[in-house]
Amino acid sequence: MSERREVKLGPAQETMLIPLYGRAVEARKEQPMLSDAKAVEIVDSLDYDFAKFDGNRSLAGAVLRGMIFDGWVSEFLGEHPGGTVVEIGAGLNTRFERLDNGACHWVELDLPDSMELRRQFFEPTDRRAMVAGSVTDADWLGAVREHPGPYFFVAEAVLPYVPREGCEAAIGFIRDQFPGSPVAFDTAGAAMLDRIDNHNEAKLMSARFLWPCNDPSELESWGLRLLDSRTVAEPQPAVQAALPLAFRAQLSALALAPQVRTYRLNLFTT
Ligand SMILES: C[S@@+](CC[C@H](N)C(=O)[O-])C[C@H]1O[C@@H](n2cnc3c(N)ncnc32)[C@H](O)[C@@H]1O
Structure with missing residues (x-):
């Protein structure tokens, strides 16, 4: 067996390993919610505990969250097969592998140490750019403009780790430079931030969500319009239909958990 790769990441960056592992665990099941051979390959090649x-419930939650974001991206690609998906804080996400239609473009952005790790597993192509930088710093927008519109911006499990002012600045760049573009990202309510130290997942990671948002429509003051907002227990009908029956049956119980109710996945337009 070849030598495993060392993981050297900052605290917010290390959180990428939870959704990665969630997808790998899921993919290994007999009846998985989604297939992800690449996630299995990456997990097997990293030197990480x-x-x-x-046993952490966040793993399945992260998979479901990814599928809901996939649902919105798929809808966009259905209407605009040659458009560009901009994946902010891509981590080790395999969304391109899951949704590539052979014609779309993809721009992946993440902090330098995260992108260095990502580049060990994924390669840029004519249709796929990989950019190192922070979403709060306008430098990455030039790389987006090199790809054809229209654009879909997705930041899954990223902005809660970025200070609120930085998020407002990042949304401002998108709003001013790509008006009319859909932007999908998640928000965590105050109750979730209060509870987070008690989360099993949080005990394993030092990064914390930095700003509460009880009502995503509050963010319309940033120049956004809210088009859809749902919890991980409320996937779009098409996503729900693709879930294994046993898992679908658990959604209504999942919906009652306070950390699920206050954590929202949102689709806005600028
Ligand atoms: C929980 S992980 C999510 C990764 C990926 N979106 C996924 O769903 O698998 C959070 C990611 O946000 C990235 N991140 C944190 N702050 C960032 C910033 N200022 N700019 C860009 N990415 C950032 C981290 O490096 C990490 O990859």
């Missing part, structure tokens, strides 16, 4: 996440 993934076993500490075993």
Whole structure:
């Protein structure tokens, strides 16, 4: 077996390993919610104690969250097959592998240490750019303009780790430079931030969500319009239909958990 790769990441960056592991665990099941051979390959090649996440309910939640974001991106690509998806804080996400239609373009952005790790597993192509930088710094927008519109911006499990002013600045760049573009990102309510120290997942990671948002429509003051907002327990009908029956049956119980109710996945337009 070849030598495993060392993981050297900052605290917010390390959180990428939870959704990665969630997808790998899911993919290994007999009846998985989604297939993700690449996530399995990456997990197997990293020198990291993934076993500490075993049994954590956040793993399935992260998979479901990814599928809901996939649902919005798929809808966009259905209407605009040659458009560009901009994946902010891509981590080790395999969304391009899951949704590529052979014609779309993809721009992946993440902090330098995260992008360095990502580049060990994914390669840029004519249709796929990989950019190192912070979403709060306008430098990455030039790389987006090199790809054809229209654009879909997605930041899954990223902005809660970025200070609120930085998020407002980042949304401002998108609003001013790509008006009329859909932007999908998640928000965590105050109750979730209060509870987070008690989360099993949070005990395993030092990064914390930095700003509460009880009502995503509050963010319309940033120049956004809210088009859709749902919890991980409320996937779009098409996403729900693709879930294994046993998992679908658990959604209504999941919907009652306070950390699920106050954590929202949102689709806005600028
Ligand atoms: C929980 S992970 C999510 C990764 C990926 N979106 C996924 O769903 O698998 C959070 C990601 O946000 C990235 N991130 C944190 N702050 C960032 C910033 N200022 N600019 C860009 N990415 C950032 C981290 O490096 C990390 O990859």
